[in-house]
């Protein structure tokens with residue numbers, strides 16, 4: 001039984017009737033532009049065919065009852081009274097519930113009416129794997145509340161509201177990429193987002209190419225604090241560079257040439273972090289031109305360069321991600337491979353000739369398992385539509 005069928009069944013068990021609606025919001029994979037969204041850069045993600053599903057119905061009860069099928073846990077809360085992060089009986093919200101509750105809180109702050117509902121949700125986006133399981137939960141609930149509330153926000157506005165929930169309510173200082181991709185994904189398309197203007201366009205995936213996602217099965221603690229450290233390093237670099245380039249507003253405004261000229265003014269570690277960002281933004285815009293010219297090999301090479309930069313300059317890789325990326329890059333049919341998402345564990349995304357994708361996945365799994373003794377999960381993914389109602 002798939003995730004969707006399962007929550008419909010669980011909803012019936014819990015509430016004694018079928019849900020009126022079913023919302024779906026996908027995770028994402030990012031092909032280029034890593035750790036640049038919070039520096040106003042360019043990102044190139046796609047929504048994937050793994051998603052969070054929420055089955056829901058309106059209710060007259062004075063609270064929302066929300067059952068998490070993946071955690072086998074239920075909470076009751078009043079969506080318009082969530083600032084203390086408490087349930088209706090004043091017990092604290094468990095961590096998993098802070099994502100939907102945060103969305104209700106952010107919508108209420110925005111004066112969007114948030115109605116009570118009965119809901120069951122579950123996800124087949126692996127948690128903590130760099131595929132934006134949190135954003136998919138947030139977007140699925142934003143859509144559910146929008147459906148019941150009778151108001152309308154654009155997908156980008158929903159994404160921004162969910163980002164605010166994650167920043168201010170959950171307490172993770174993420175950029176906009178994940179929520180954007182979950183909200184605005186399109187089947188078979190890559191999304192090119194300018195994180196400064198929030199303008200975006202879709203680009204077709206290269207012909208005869210598959211995206212293969214390889215989960216190392218490694219999860220790291222402290223991802224949040226390491227992520228915040230990287231953000232702080234970017235701020236520090238910006239403040240120093242501003243003394244020499246007074247017009248810059250973010251690292252997006254620093255050219256590679258200017259950066260090379262001024263690099264020695266930065267403390268060594270800050271220089272490495274900022275170099276990744278400045279070069280990655282430039283790399284992403286070059287990659288887009290290659291993609292538009294049909295140069296998949298050139299594009300893949302830039303993915304490999306991105307992995308090296310995340311490993312050596314931004315230092316967000318881990319040995320298992322390096323093993324996976326190295327093995328992937330060496331296999332027939334692979335154009336490029338790199339860690340995707342924040343890093344510190346999670347997945348490698350590879351661009352592979354479609355006809356060779358199955359053999360690639362098998363050989364990659366075998367090679368990884370024999371080098372690390374860890375069991376990876378590898379699958380060929382399809383770029384999918386963004387958040388939407390199924391029922």
Ligand code: GLA
Nearest residue numbers: 034035174175176177341342
């Ligand atoms: C996480 C964050 C995103 C982005 C990536 C790194 O996924 O949620 O905003 O910063 O890391 O590119």
